[in-house]
Amino acid sequence: MARGATVSLPDARGHFGAFGGRFVPETLMAPLEELERAYRRARRDRQFVRRLNALLTDFAGRPTPLYLAGRLTRHLGGARIYLKREDLLHTGAHKINNCLGQGLLAARMGKPRVIAETGAGQHGVATATVAAHLELKCTVYMGEEDMARQRLNVVRMKMLGAEVVGVSSGSRTLKDAINEAMRDWVTNVETTYYLLGSVCGAHPYPVMVRDFQTVIGRETREQILRAEKRLPDALVACVGGGSNSIGLFHPFLREPAVKMVGVEAGGRGAALGDHAARLAQSRRNGSRPGVLHGTFTYVLQDKHGQIAATHSVSAGLDYPGVGPEHAYLRDTKRVQYTSVTDEEALEAARVLSQQEGIIPALEAAHAVAEVIKRAPKMKPDQVVVVNISGRGDKDMDILARHLS
Amino acid sequence: MATLTIGKRRKRSTRRTSSKRSRAAHATPKRRAGLAARLRRYRRPSGRKLSRTQQTAFIAYVTAGDPNLRFTEQLVLRLAEAGADVIELGVPFSDPIADGPVIQRASERALQAGTTLAGVLKLAARIRRKSDVGLVLFSYYNPVLQMGVERFAQRAAAAGVDGVLITDLTPEEAGGYVAVLRRRKLDTVFLAAPTSTNERLRQIARLSRGFVYLIARRGVTGARQDVPDDVRAVVRRLRRYTTLPVAVGFGIAHRDQVAALSRIVEGVVVGSALVECCQRHGHGPEALDAAAALVRELKGAGP
Numbered sequence: 093m094a095r096g097a098t099v100s101l102p103d104a105r106g107h108f109g110a111f112g113g114r115f116v117p118e119t120l121m122a123p124l125e126e127l128e129r130a131y132r133r134a135r136r137d138r139q140f141v142r143r144l145n146a147l148l149t150d151f152a153g154r155p156t157p158l159y160l161a162g163r164l165t166r167h168l169g170g171a172r173i174y175l176k177r178e179d180l181l182h183t184g185a186h187k188i189n190n191c192l193g194q195g196l197l198a199a200r201m202g203k204p205r206v207i208a209e210t211g212a213g214q215h216g217v218a219t220a221t222v223a224a225h226l227e228l229k230c231t232v233y234m235g236e237e238d239m240a241r242q243r244l245n246v247v248r249m250k251m252l253g254a255e256v257v258g259v260s261s262g263s264r265t266l267k268d269a270i271n272e273a274m275r276d277w278v279t280n281v282e283t284t285y286y287l288l289g290s291v292c293g294a295h296p297y298p299v300m301v302r303d304f305q306t307v308i309g310r311e312t313r314e315q316i317l318r319a320e321k322r323l324p325d326a327l328v329a330c331v332g333g334g335s336n337s338i339g340l341f342h343p344f345l346r347e348p349a350v351k352m353v354g355v356e357a358g359g360r361g362a363a364l365g366d367h368a369a370r371l372a373q374s375r376r377n378g379s380r381p382g383v384l385h386g387t388f389t390y391v392l393q394d395k396h397g398q399i400a401a402t403h404s405v406s407a408g409l410d411y412p413g414v415g416p417e418h419a420y421l422r423d424t425k426r427v428q429y430t431s432v433t434d435e436e437a438l439e440a441a442r443v444l445s446q447q448e449g450i451i452p453a454l455e456a457a458h459a460v461a462e463v464i465k466r467a468p469k470m471k472p473d474q475v476v477v478v479n480i481s482g483r484g485d486k487d488m489d490i491l492a493r494h495l496s
Numbered sequence: 497m498a499t500l501t502i503g504k505r506r507k508r509s510t511r512r513t514s515s516k517r518s519r520a521a522h523a524t525p526k527r528r529a530g531l532a533a534r535l536r537r538y539r540r541p542s543g544r545k546l547s548r549t550q551q552t553a554f555i556a557y558v559t560a561g562d563p564n565l566r567f568t569e570q571l572v573l574r575l576a577e578a579g580a581d582v583i584e585l586g587v588p589f590s591d592p593i594a595d596g597p598v599i600q601r602a603s604e605r606a607l608q609a610g611t612t613l614a615g616v617l618k619l620a621a622r623i624r625r626k627s628d629v630g631l632v633l634f635s636y637y638n639p640v641l642q643m644g645v646e647r648f649a650q651r652a653a654a655a656g657v658d659g660v661l662i663t664d665l666t667p668e669e670a671g672g673y674v675a676v677l678r679r680r681k682l683d684t685v686f687l688a689a690p691t692s693t694n695e696r697l698r699q700i701a702r703l704s705r706g707f708v709y710l711i712a713r714r715g716v717t718g719a720r721q722d723v724p725d726d727v728r729a730v731v732r733r734l735r736r737y738t739t740l741p742v743a744v745g746f747g748i749a750h751r752d753q754v755a756a757l758s759r760i761v762e763g764v765v766v767g768s769a770l771v772e773c774c775q776r777h778g779h780g781p782e783a784l785d786a787a788a789a790l791v792r793e794l795k796g797a798g799p
Contacts, residue, residue: 105668113668113669114666114668114669115637115664115665115666115669116593116664116666117593117594117663117664117687117689117711118666118686118687118688118689118691118692118696118700118711119594119687119689119690119691119711119714119715120691121666121689121691121692121696122689122691122692122693122696123691125693261600261604262590262591262604267591268591271591271592271593274593275593275594275596275715275716278593278594278714278715278716279714279715279716280714281691281714282714380642382638382641382642383636383637383638383641383664384591384638385591385593386664391638393638393642395642396612396613396614396639396642397589397613397638397639397640397641397642397643398589398590398607398639399590399591399638
């Protein structure tokens with residue numbers, strides 16, 4: 093797992109340039125230090141790495157295919173489009189990569205209980221799955237608005253034996269679920285492992301979750317070299333907290349020829365509260381560096397420093413902060429960030445379904461929408477890889493409304 | 497406000513007799529008792545307590561702007577009159593991860609009323625013109641960052657604030673912040689926790705001024721019944737690294753908790769119990785009476 097993940101950042105205190113770090117109440121500092129030590133030991137432990145790799149293969153279904161989307165390529169008439177099929181993983185999204193890693197870590201640390209936040213429910217389902225597999229107690233916090241729009245995943249979590257706690261404070265979405273999970277953790281730190289689902293939060297979460305997700309990029313690299321005998325021209329992935337995108341991008345960061353595009357939720361408009369584009373747009377849309385959930389990063393907020401409400405049709409992208417490494421990659425211009433609207437994402441989901449027979453999650457549909465814009469402008473000998481980070485079953489209620 | 501102070505504090509307040517002079521004093525905050533002195537006032541030089549009652553400094557937390565800043569102003573003045581030695585003015589934040597339901601809801605009410613950090617600083621200045629009670633701003637980091645630490649410190653000092661505590665700022669990330677607040681002669685209060693290692697306690701002690709705020713328990717703010725057993729041990733560890741007074745908060749709501757803590761630390765912080773009391777009594781004159789009575793009861797002076 094360490095292989096390919098050893099770019100020099102973050103520094104010893106979890107900083108990616110100006111971003112990252114640890115901004116939490118003192119009560120959480122010792123647990124974060126304990127977690128960091130345990131993680132460092134685990135990643136050097138051959139047995140841990142072997143066990144994780146075995147679970148990724150036999151339980152989760154890795155490696156996932158890198159599939160040349162022939163019809164979509166012809167339909168768009170530009171670059172050759174490859175789909176990284178994370179949607180084929182057990183539980184239906186890339187989230188399981190991280191959950192298996194952290195679940196094994198929790199067990200290794202002797203914590204009998206894991207807690208998690210979830211937006212779309214994919215991380216909650218993956219956590220509940222791993223908890224069941226590893227015999228850990230599991231509590232998942234989920235905003236009540238998200239529970240309503242992702243009902244199916246709520247049922248899946250309960251079926252797996254997890255307790256799902258609805259969060260009714262604030263905007264009743266992912267941000268508030270994280271608040272509740274942090275409050276639970278600070279209260280039960282002795283017995284509880286906080287299984288954070290994205291490259292957000294205080295150090296070491298951004299680096300640890302990234303390391304567990306870089307398996308996506310490492311596989312992609314081998315697969316594209318086999319298929320095309322060269323590196324891709326562009327990588328495209330959606331960015332909520334930013335774990336599937338960083339997982340795809342990271343093993344390519346040192347390849348200047350590979351362009352990278354992170355796609356955020358443009359929602360229903362550019363006004364603060366109508367979108368979740370923290371990196372893509374100008375500062376006028378309310379995104380400025382600030383502290384949220386333990387890390388210093390770009391945050392959607394009002395001028396008084398109160399965190400703003402966000403909107404996206406996709407619950408997994410509906411978050412006012414973003415992983416600090418993405419903030420760094422934006423400011424250094426290594427990755428280009430852009431956004432697509434709810435409508436464009438819904439339409440992209442329809443196009444991919446009907447061209448390729450693959451129904452993507454609405455999160456991944458944002459990345460597909462960007463490819464639909466971009467591929468026709470590229471030459472037919474160019475190659476673009478798009479991460480299909482999850483499958484669309486959970487979004488059927490929303491897609492049904494879109495169809496009618 | 498006829499009498500602002502009780503007990504030993506009268507000595508200090510006699511230095512300033514007219515409201516005019518008190519305004520002059522506001523321009524030179526050095527003449528007020530510092531936070532450390534306020535917390536030490538119940539100890540004799542020998543370290544022995546003055547009396548069985550009033551043996552610990554009382555720090556009252558209120559969420560500023562709950563339900564509006566006018567009420568908070570009246571409340572703070574009443575709490576000071578009732579014997580609160582230091583007031584922690586809580587700056588409401590949209591995502592208060594260290595707070596339990598009572599202060600979460602208070603923060604929501606304050607934000608709905610349009611409370612901002614700038615508004616809280618103006619409130620602090622108004623309070624300072626009327627009272628010499630110790631004032632500590634208690635905030636999450638982001639509102640302060642967005643104002644700019646430099647501008648925040650300048651305004652807080654001008655308002656007559658004595659110290660600042662940032663809930664989600666630990667020594668590791670606090671270098672620049674501490675330097676800026678020092679220049680403005682603002683005390684930097686840091687949190688210590690039962691989970692803090694000795695090395696962390698040393699860092700916390702090194703950067704703290706005024707007092708060290710010890711979190712009594714793992715968990716969020718909110719009234720509870722007990723005093724956790726490990727508080728005494730953490731206090732003992734903390735004293736190895738600092739001679740600053742120590743105040744304990746999180747979950748303190750009852751007289752016997754205060755009595756138990758007064759034997760081991762210089763100050764207690766009561767927050768959720770006061771916020772909840774004001775809410776239960778409808779944030780009117782009755783609420784002011786009830787909150788003042790609660791301070792008198794907890795402080796041991798009797799209602």
